[in-house]
Amino acid sequence: MPAKQSKLISGLLMICALFYGCQPLQSKSNDTVIADSTDQQQASPQESIETNTKSLTDNATQPVKKTFSSANKFNRLLKNKHTLNNSLSEDGIHDPNNPVTAILQSPHEAFASLPRAKSGNSVDWVKALESEMIKPRSDLYDPELKPLVMDLNIIREVKGSMPDVVFPHKQHTQILDCTNCHPSIFIPQKGANKMSMAKNLMGEMCGVCHGKVAFPLSRCTSCHSKKKPSREIKETKWKWP
Amino acid sequence: MQVKLTINLCLMLLAILMCTESKAEYGDVLLNNFSEASGMKPVVFPHWFHRIRYTCKVCHADLGFELKSGANRIKMIDILEGQFCGNCHNGELAWGSENCDLCHSGIADGETHIERSHLQKLLDTKIEQMQKAPE
Numbered sequence: 001m002p003a004k005q006s007k008l009i010s011g012l013l014m015i016c017a018l019f020y021g022c023q024p025l026q027s028k029s030n031d032t033v034i035a036d037s038t039d040q041q042q043a044s045p046q047e048s049i050e051t052n053t054k055s056l057t058d059n060a061t062q063p064v065k066k067t068f069s070s071a072n073k074f075n076r077l078l079k080n081k082h083t084l085n086n087s088l089s090e091d092g093i094h095d096p097n098n099p100v101t102a103i104l105q106s107p108h109e110a111f112a113s114l115p116r117a118k119s120g121n122s123v124d125w126v127k128a129l130e131s132e133m134i135k136p137r138s139d140l141y142d143p144e145l146k147p148l149v150m151d152l153n154i155i156r157e158v159k160g161s162m163p164d165v166v167f168p169h170k171q172h173t174q175i176l177d178c179t180n181c182h183p184s185i186f187i188p189q190k191g192a193n194k195m196s197m198a199k200n201l202m203g204e205m206c207g208v209c210h211g212k213v214a215f216p217l218s219r220c221t222s223c224h225s226k227k228k229p230s231r232e233i234k235e236t237k238w239k240w241p
Numbered sequence: 242m243q244v245k246l247t248i249n250l251c252l253m254l255l256a257i258l259m260c261t262e263s264k265a266e267y268g269d270v271l272l273n274n275f276s277e278a279s280g281m282k283p284v285v286f287p288h289w290f291h292r293i294r295y296t297c298k299v300c301h302a303d304l305g306f307e308l309k310s311g312a313n314r315i316k317m318i319d320i321l322e323g324q325f326c327g328n329c330h331n332g333e334l335a336w337g338s339e340n341c342d343l344c345h346s347g348i349a350d351g352e353t354h355i356e357r358s359h360l361q362k363l364l365d366t367k368i369e370q371m372q373k374a375p376e
Binding site for chain 1: 243264265266267268269271282285287288289290292293294295296297298299301302303304308309310328329334340342343346347348349351355356358359360363
């Protein structure tokens with residue numbers, strides 16, 4: 001009998017464990033669902049279950065809240081689910097059995113004071129550089145050497161309905177050298193570079209950096225930032241024949 | 242017997258509660274051109290760490306690193322001679338090459354790639370599709 005009992009208890013506990021385990025994952029994947037579930041997201045998993053049970057018991061006395069079917073549960077804004085890692089040994093790229101990994105700086109620690117962004121490293125690097133929160137050296141040996149900054153915006157007209165692309169040389173020359181891009185990636189001549197988002201996506205042109213180390217292509221309006229001139233509707237005056 | 246079981250199950254429960262979605266940082270490079278073939282773990286290069294301290298230009302223009310993961314074909318002998326990583330990782334500017342495990346800290350059987358890049362995502366989905374598709 002005790003063996004049977006223990007099996008039963010273990011089975012029940014397993015179900016409980018699975019239930020507990022699933023809760024935080026569900027709330028994570030549905031970041032922007034419905035106002036009803038927001039309270040649960042903020043609460044810790046244990047608390048969320050408590051509120052669940054409460055709501056079940058209170059249903060009898062309080063007016064019934066509107067509940068939505070799971071069809072409404074979709075991350076429609078496709079928000080970035082990336083969260084900062086606390087330890088490097090759990091990030092999936094570092095060997096978890098290597099004890100030395102604990103010495104290395106974790107991104108969580110480094111990014112704590114830097115301005116946040118929604119994608120990429122979750123850090124707005126341009127803002128961080130301009131506000132001098134980070135001061136990267138532009139020479140290996142001379143800490144005082146300042147980069148040659150060229151302030152020139154290139155506007156590229158886009159065929160489709162997206163806003164035109166503004167390429168700021170300023171932000172790029174603050175961290176890069178001319179030879180990084182010219183002439184191997186971009187021919188320094190107007191109209192000589194045929195670009196497309198497909199090329200960018202495959203890691204060519206802008207995609208050499210953007211989408212790998214610089215901010216990803218999902219931040220459309222960071223590049224497509226100049227509104228197109230609105231189409232003028234010509235007024236034709238009707239004349240008496 | 243029961244006590245042991247319950248303790249074990251409690252531990253399991255804790256483990257499940259603690260488990261969170263873990264991902265490497267955007268721009269981390271895993272380098273495994275020669276490492277595992279020579280009996281070392283692959284190298285992890287964190288872009289975010291280096292860009293806080295140096296601008297892109299220092300490595301990619303002055304030191305001559307290519308803008309493509311794995312294209313530099315870096316060998317340990319080059320680093321010991323003061324090329325590539327060895328420009329800084331010489332024991333004066335940054336830790337020297339005697340600290341093997343600090344750089345060779347990647348997961349086993351990892352292929353050379355940039356973490357969370359668009360191209361990598363495309364490749365991953367393609368591989369998934371290939372695996373799912375019946376032959």
